[in-house]
């Protein structure tokens with residue numbers, strides 16, 4: 001057998017095949033005695049390993065405490081070298097202790113649910129199949145691999161192939177053979193809940209069961225039911241940068257996080273969680289996704305928002321308005337200015353100007369110091385040699401060159417100018433030496449000074465923040481982050497081309513960029529997916545069209561709002577969305593309360609009441625919170641909890657609820673094309689149940705039902 005092949009346990013190819021059967025309880029015991037027996041055996045070995053891990057943790061604890069006590073008792077008697085050695089030893093014990101605790105946690109999770117799949121695979125040239133169990137983590141005992149990590153090369157066959165010819169990429173090259181069996185399991189609390197034997201790729205039955213669960217305050221892992229098209233994204237190692245356009249609920253965020261877990265596993269020697277950052281829309285979303293990586297046995301990754309980045313880069317440079325919800329700004333001129341700055345054309349205009357400014361705005365003259373002289377032409381040649389750098393960095397380099405020239409000519413050892421002095425002189429030859437002056441000049445030269453409005457002593461409007469940073473990068477340079485080796489950008493449709501261009505300068509690393517251009521929350525962003533193709537010409541673009549979150553009925557309904565042609569619903573059924581007509585606002589409030597009471601009585605865990613704006617959410621919260629235990633999600637919130645949540649469409653992005661209730665679904669609230677996007681986002685937050693209430697005329701953004 002080829003060395004790179006994984007050895008599973010041998011099995012007999014002639015054993016029974018059961019097709020498409022979900023079995024549970026007594027059926028499992030009777031039809032799959034081999035699986036019950038295997039589970040019991042593995043559990044015994046896992047429990048032994050867990051006991052040993054427990055013992056190791058205790059041992060490290062004891063050793064650490066002993067060293068600490070020893071140091072405390074004898075600190076004044078022992079020499080500094082011994083103290084230092086002891087402290088070093090304690091650090092080593094602490095590190096080993098952390099490792100032992102992590103192992104113990106993994107084993108405890110495995111005892112609970114050791115694996116979720118089994119594949120039998122016959123290598124080409126072999127007679128018998130090898131059996132591989134696939135779980136959340138790998139587990140070996142006495143040099144025998146009993147469970148394979150879902151990210152291991154061999155496990156990819158579970159996601160990628162049906163029975164028949166199959167293969168996988170091993171470190172030594174591609175391995176081919178025959179996949180003779182695929183079984184899926186649900187094991188909870190160490191007990192087999194069901195077994196499924198299937199000839200079809202990740203049978204819908206298991207997926208259906210997973211999706212029909214009620215929601216939770218934290219996003220879950222999906223390793224047992226990752227779909228083939230999702231797996232292709234998760235395991236894609238060839239693409240440097242990937243851009244994923246996926247319909248609402250297609251699993252983009254889940255995939256991005258599983259992809260991180262996969263990359264951390266695959267490149268464990270070179271990549272750690274510290275090297276990965278997610279750019280996320282808000283803190284609630286960060287809290288919502290925070291369990292996924294730890295559940296997959298990985299450390300949490302860093303997170304930041306575009307506002308956080310601006311805070312870091314523009315600290316002590318300039319003040320600006322905070323990021324705000326554009327739909328709450330009733331200033332058409334402000335919106336027009338924002339719109340203007342949201343296009344790729346605007347980036348090109350800035351590029352053209354900056355190229356011009358870098359060339360034309362540095363007007364050197366001869367630099368002389370005593371008998372030493374650097375001529376204007378020589379200075380210009382040196383300046384042109386550093387074109388790839390920000391203007392002031394170029395001048396810095398030129399000042400170094402000038403000093404170097406002077407040193408070479410200084411055979412008599414005369415006093416020379418300080419480099420800083422030369423640099424300052426060169427900066428004085430620039431037409432503009434600060435970013436704001438340059439940024440203002442840009443609008444003047446482009447003949448559109450009205451497009452820049454500065455509030456109170458040079459405070460920028462939020463839509464100017466990233467363009468300003470782009471200028472700052474060109475003039476002074478930004479603080480680049482080389483530690484980050486992979487960047488995830490979620491909700492890609494909400495960011496402008498100039499924001500991407502700045503991010504590319506700050507994080508010159510591979511990226512996974514995901515979102516849905518059908519879910520825009522910013523009416524002033526008028527760019528499209530194609531712009532990302534221009535910004536990332538080498539990226540791999542993928543599309544996901546199947547929605548896993550919502551029932552068939554909810555997706556069919558949302559297609560009446562946003563006609564996404566390719567959007568496919570999963571065959572999971574539930575109630576048809578309900579539209580409730582109300583006579584007036586008081587009646588609407590009564591109907592909302594009835595829905596709340598009904599929610600308390602049924603089995604669901606989360607109810608999201610989604611309003612168009614934060615202000616409207618606040619008003620309804622003020623009324624309802626007097627009677628019910630409800631949480632309000634605002635831009636300042638940082639936690640997502642079970643129960644009833646009131647929020648705006650903007651804040652609900654990326655989240656999901658068992659039930660969604662959308663008040664005010666009338667023509668007054670939802671009438672523009674942009675409102676269509678908001679209504680679509682709100683509706684697609686629902687997993688199992690959707691209700692809309694309205695007074696006056698129902699929004700005409702919901703196409704008539706032709707059924």
Ligand SMILES: Nc1ncnc2c1ncn2[C@@H]1O[C@H](COP(=O)(O)OP(=O)(O)OP(=O)(O)O)[C@@H](O)[C@H]1O
Nearest residue numbers: 222225226227248249250251252253254548549654
């Ligand atoms: N293969 C899968 N198996 C089980 N559940 C899945 C799968 N793919 C997605 N889901 C579930 O579908 C729901 C939506 O996933 P996720 O939030 O990642 O989608 P999204 O595309 O980011 O959604 P949106 O853009 O609407 O916020 C989640 O509950 C997730 O667990």
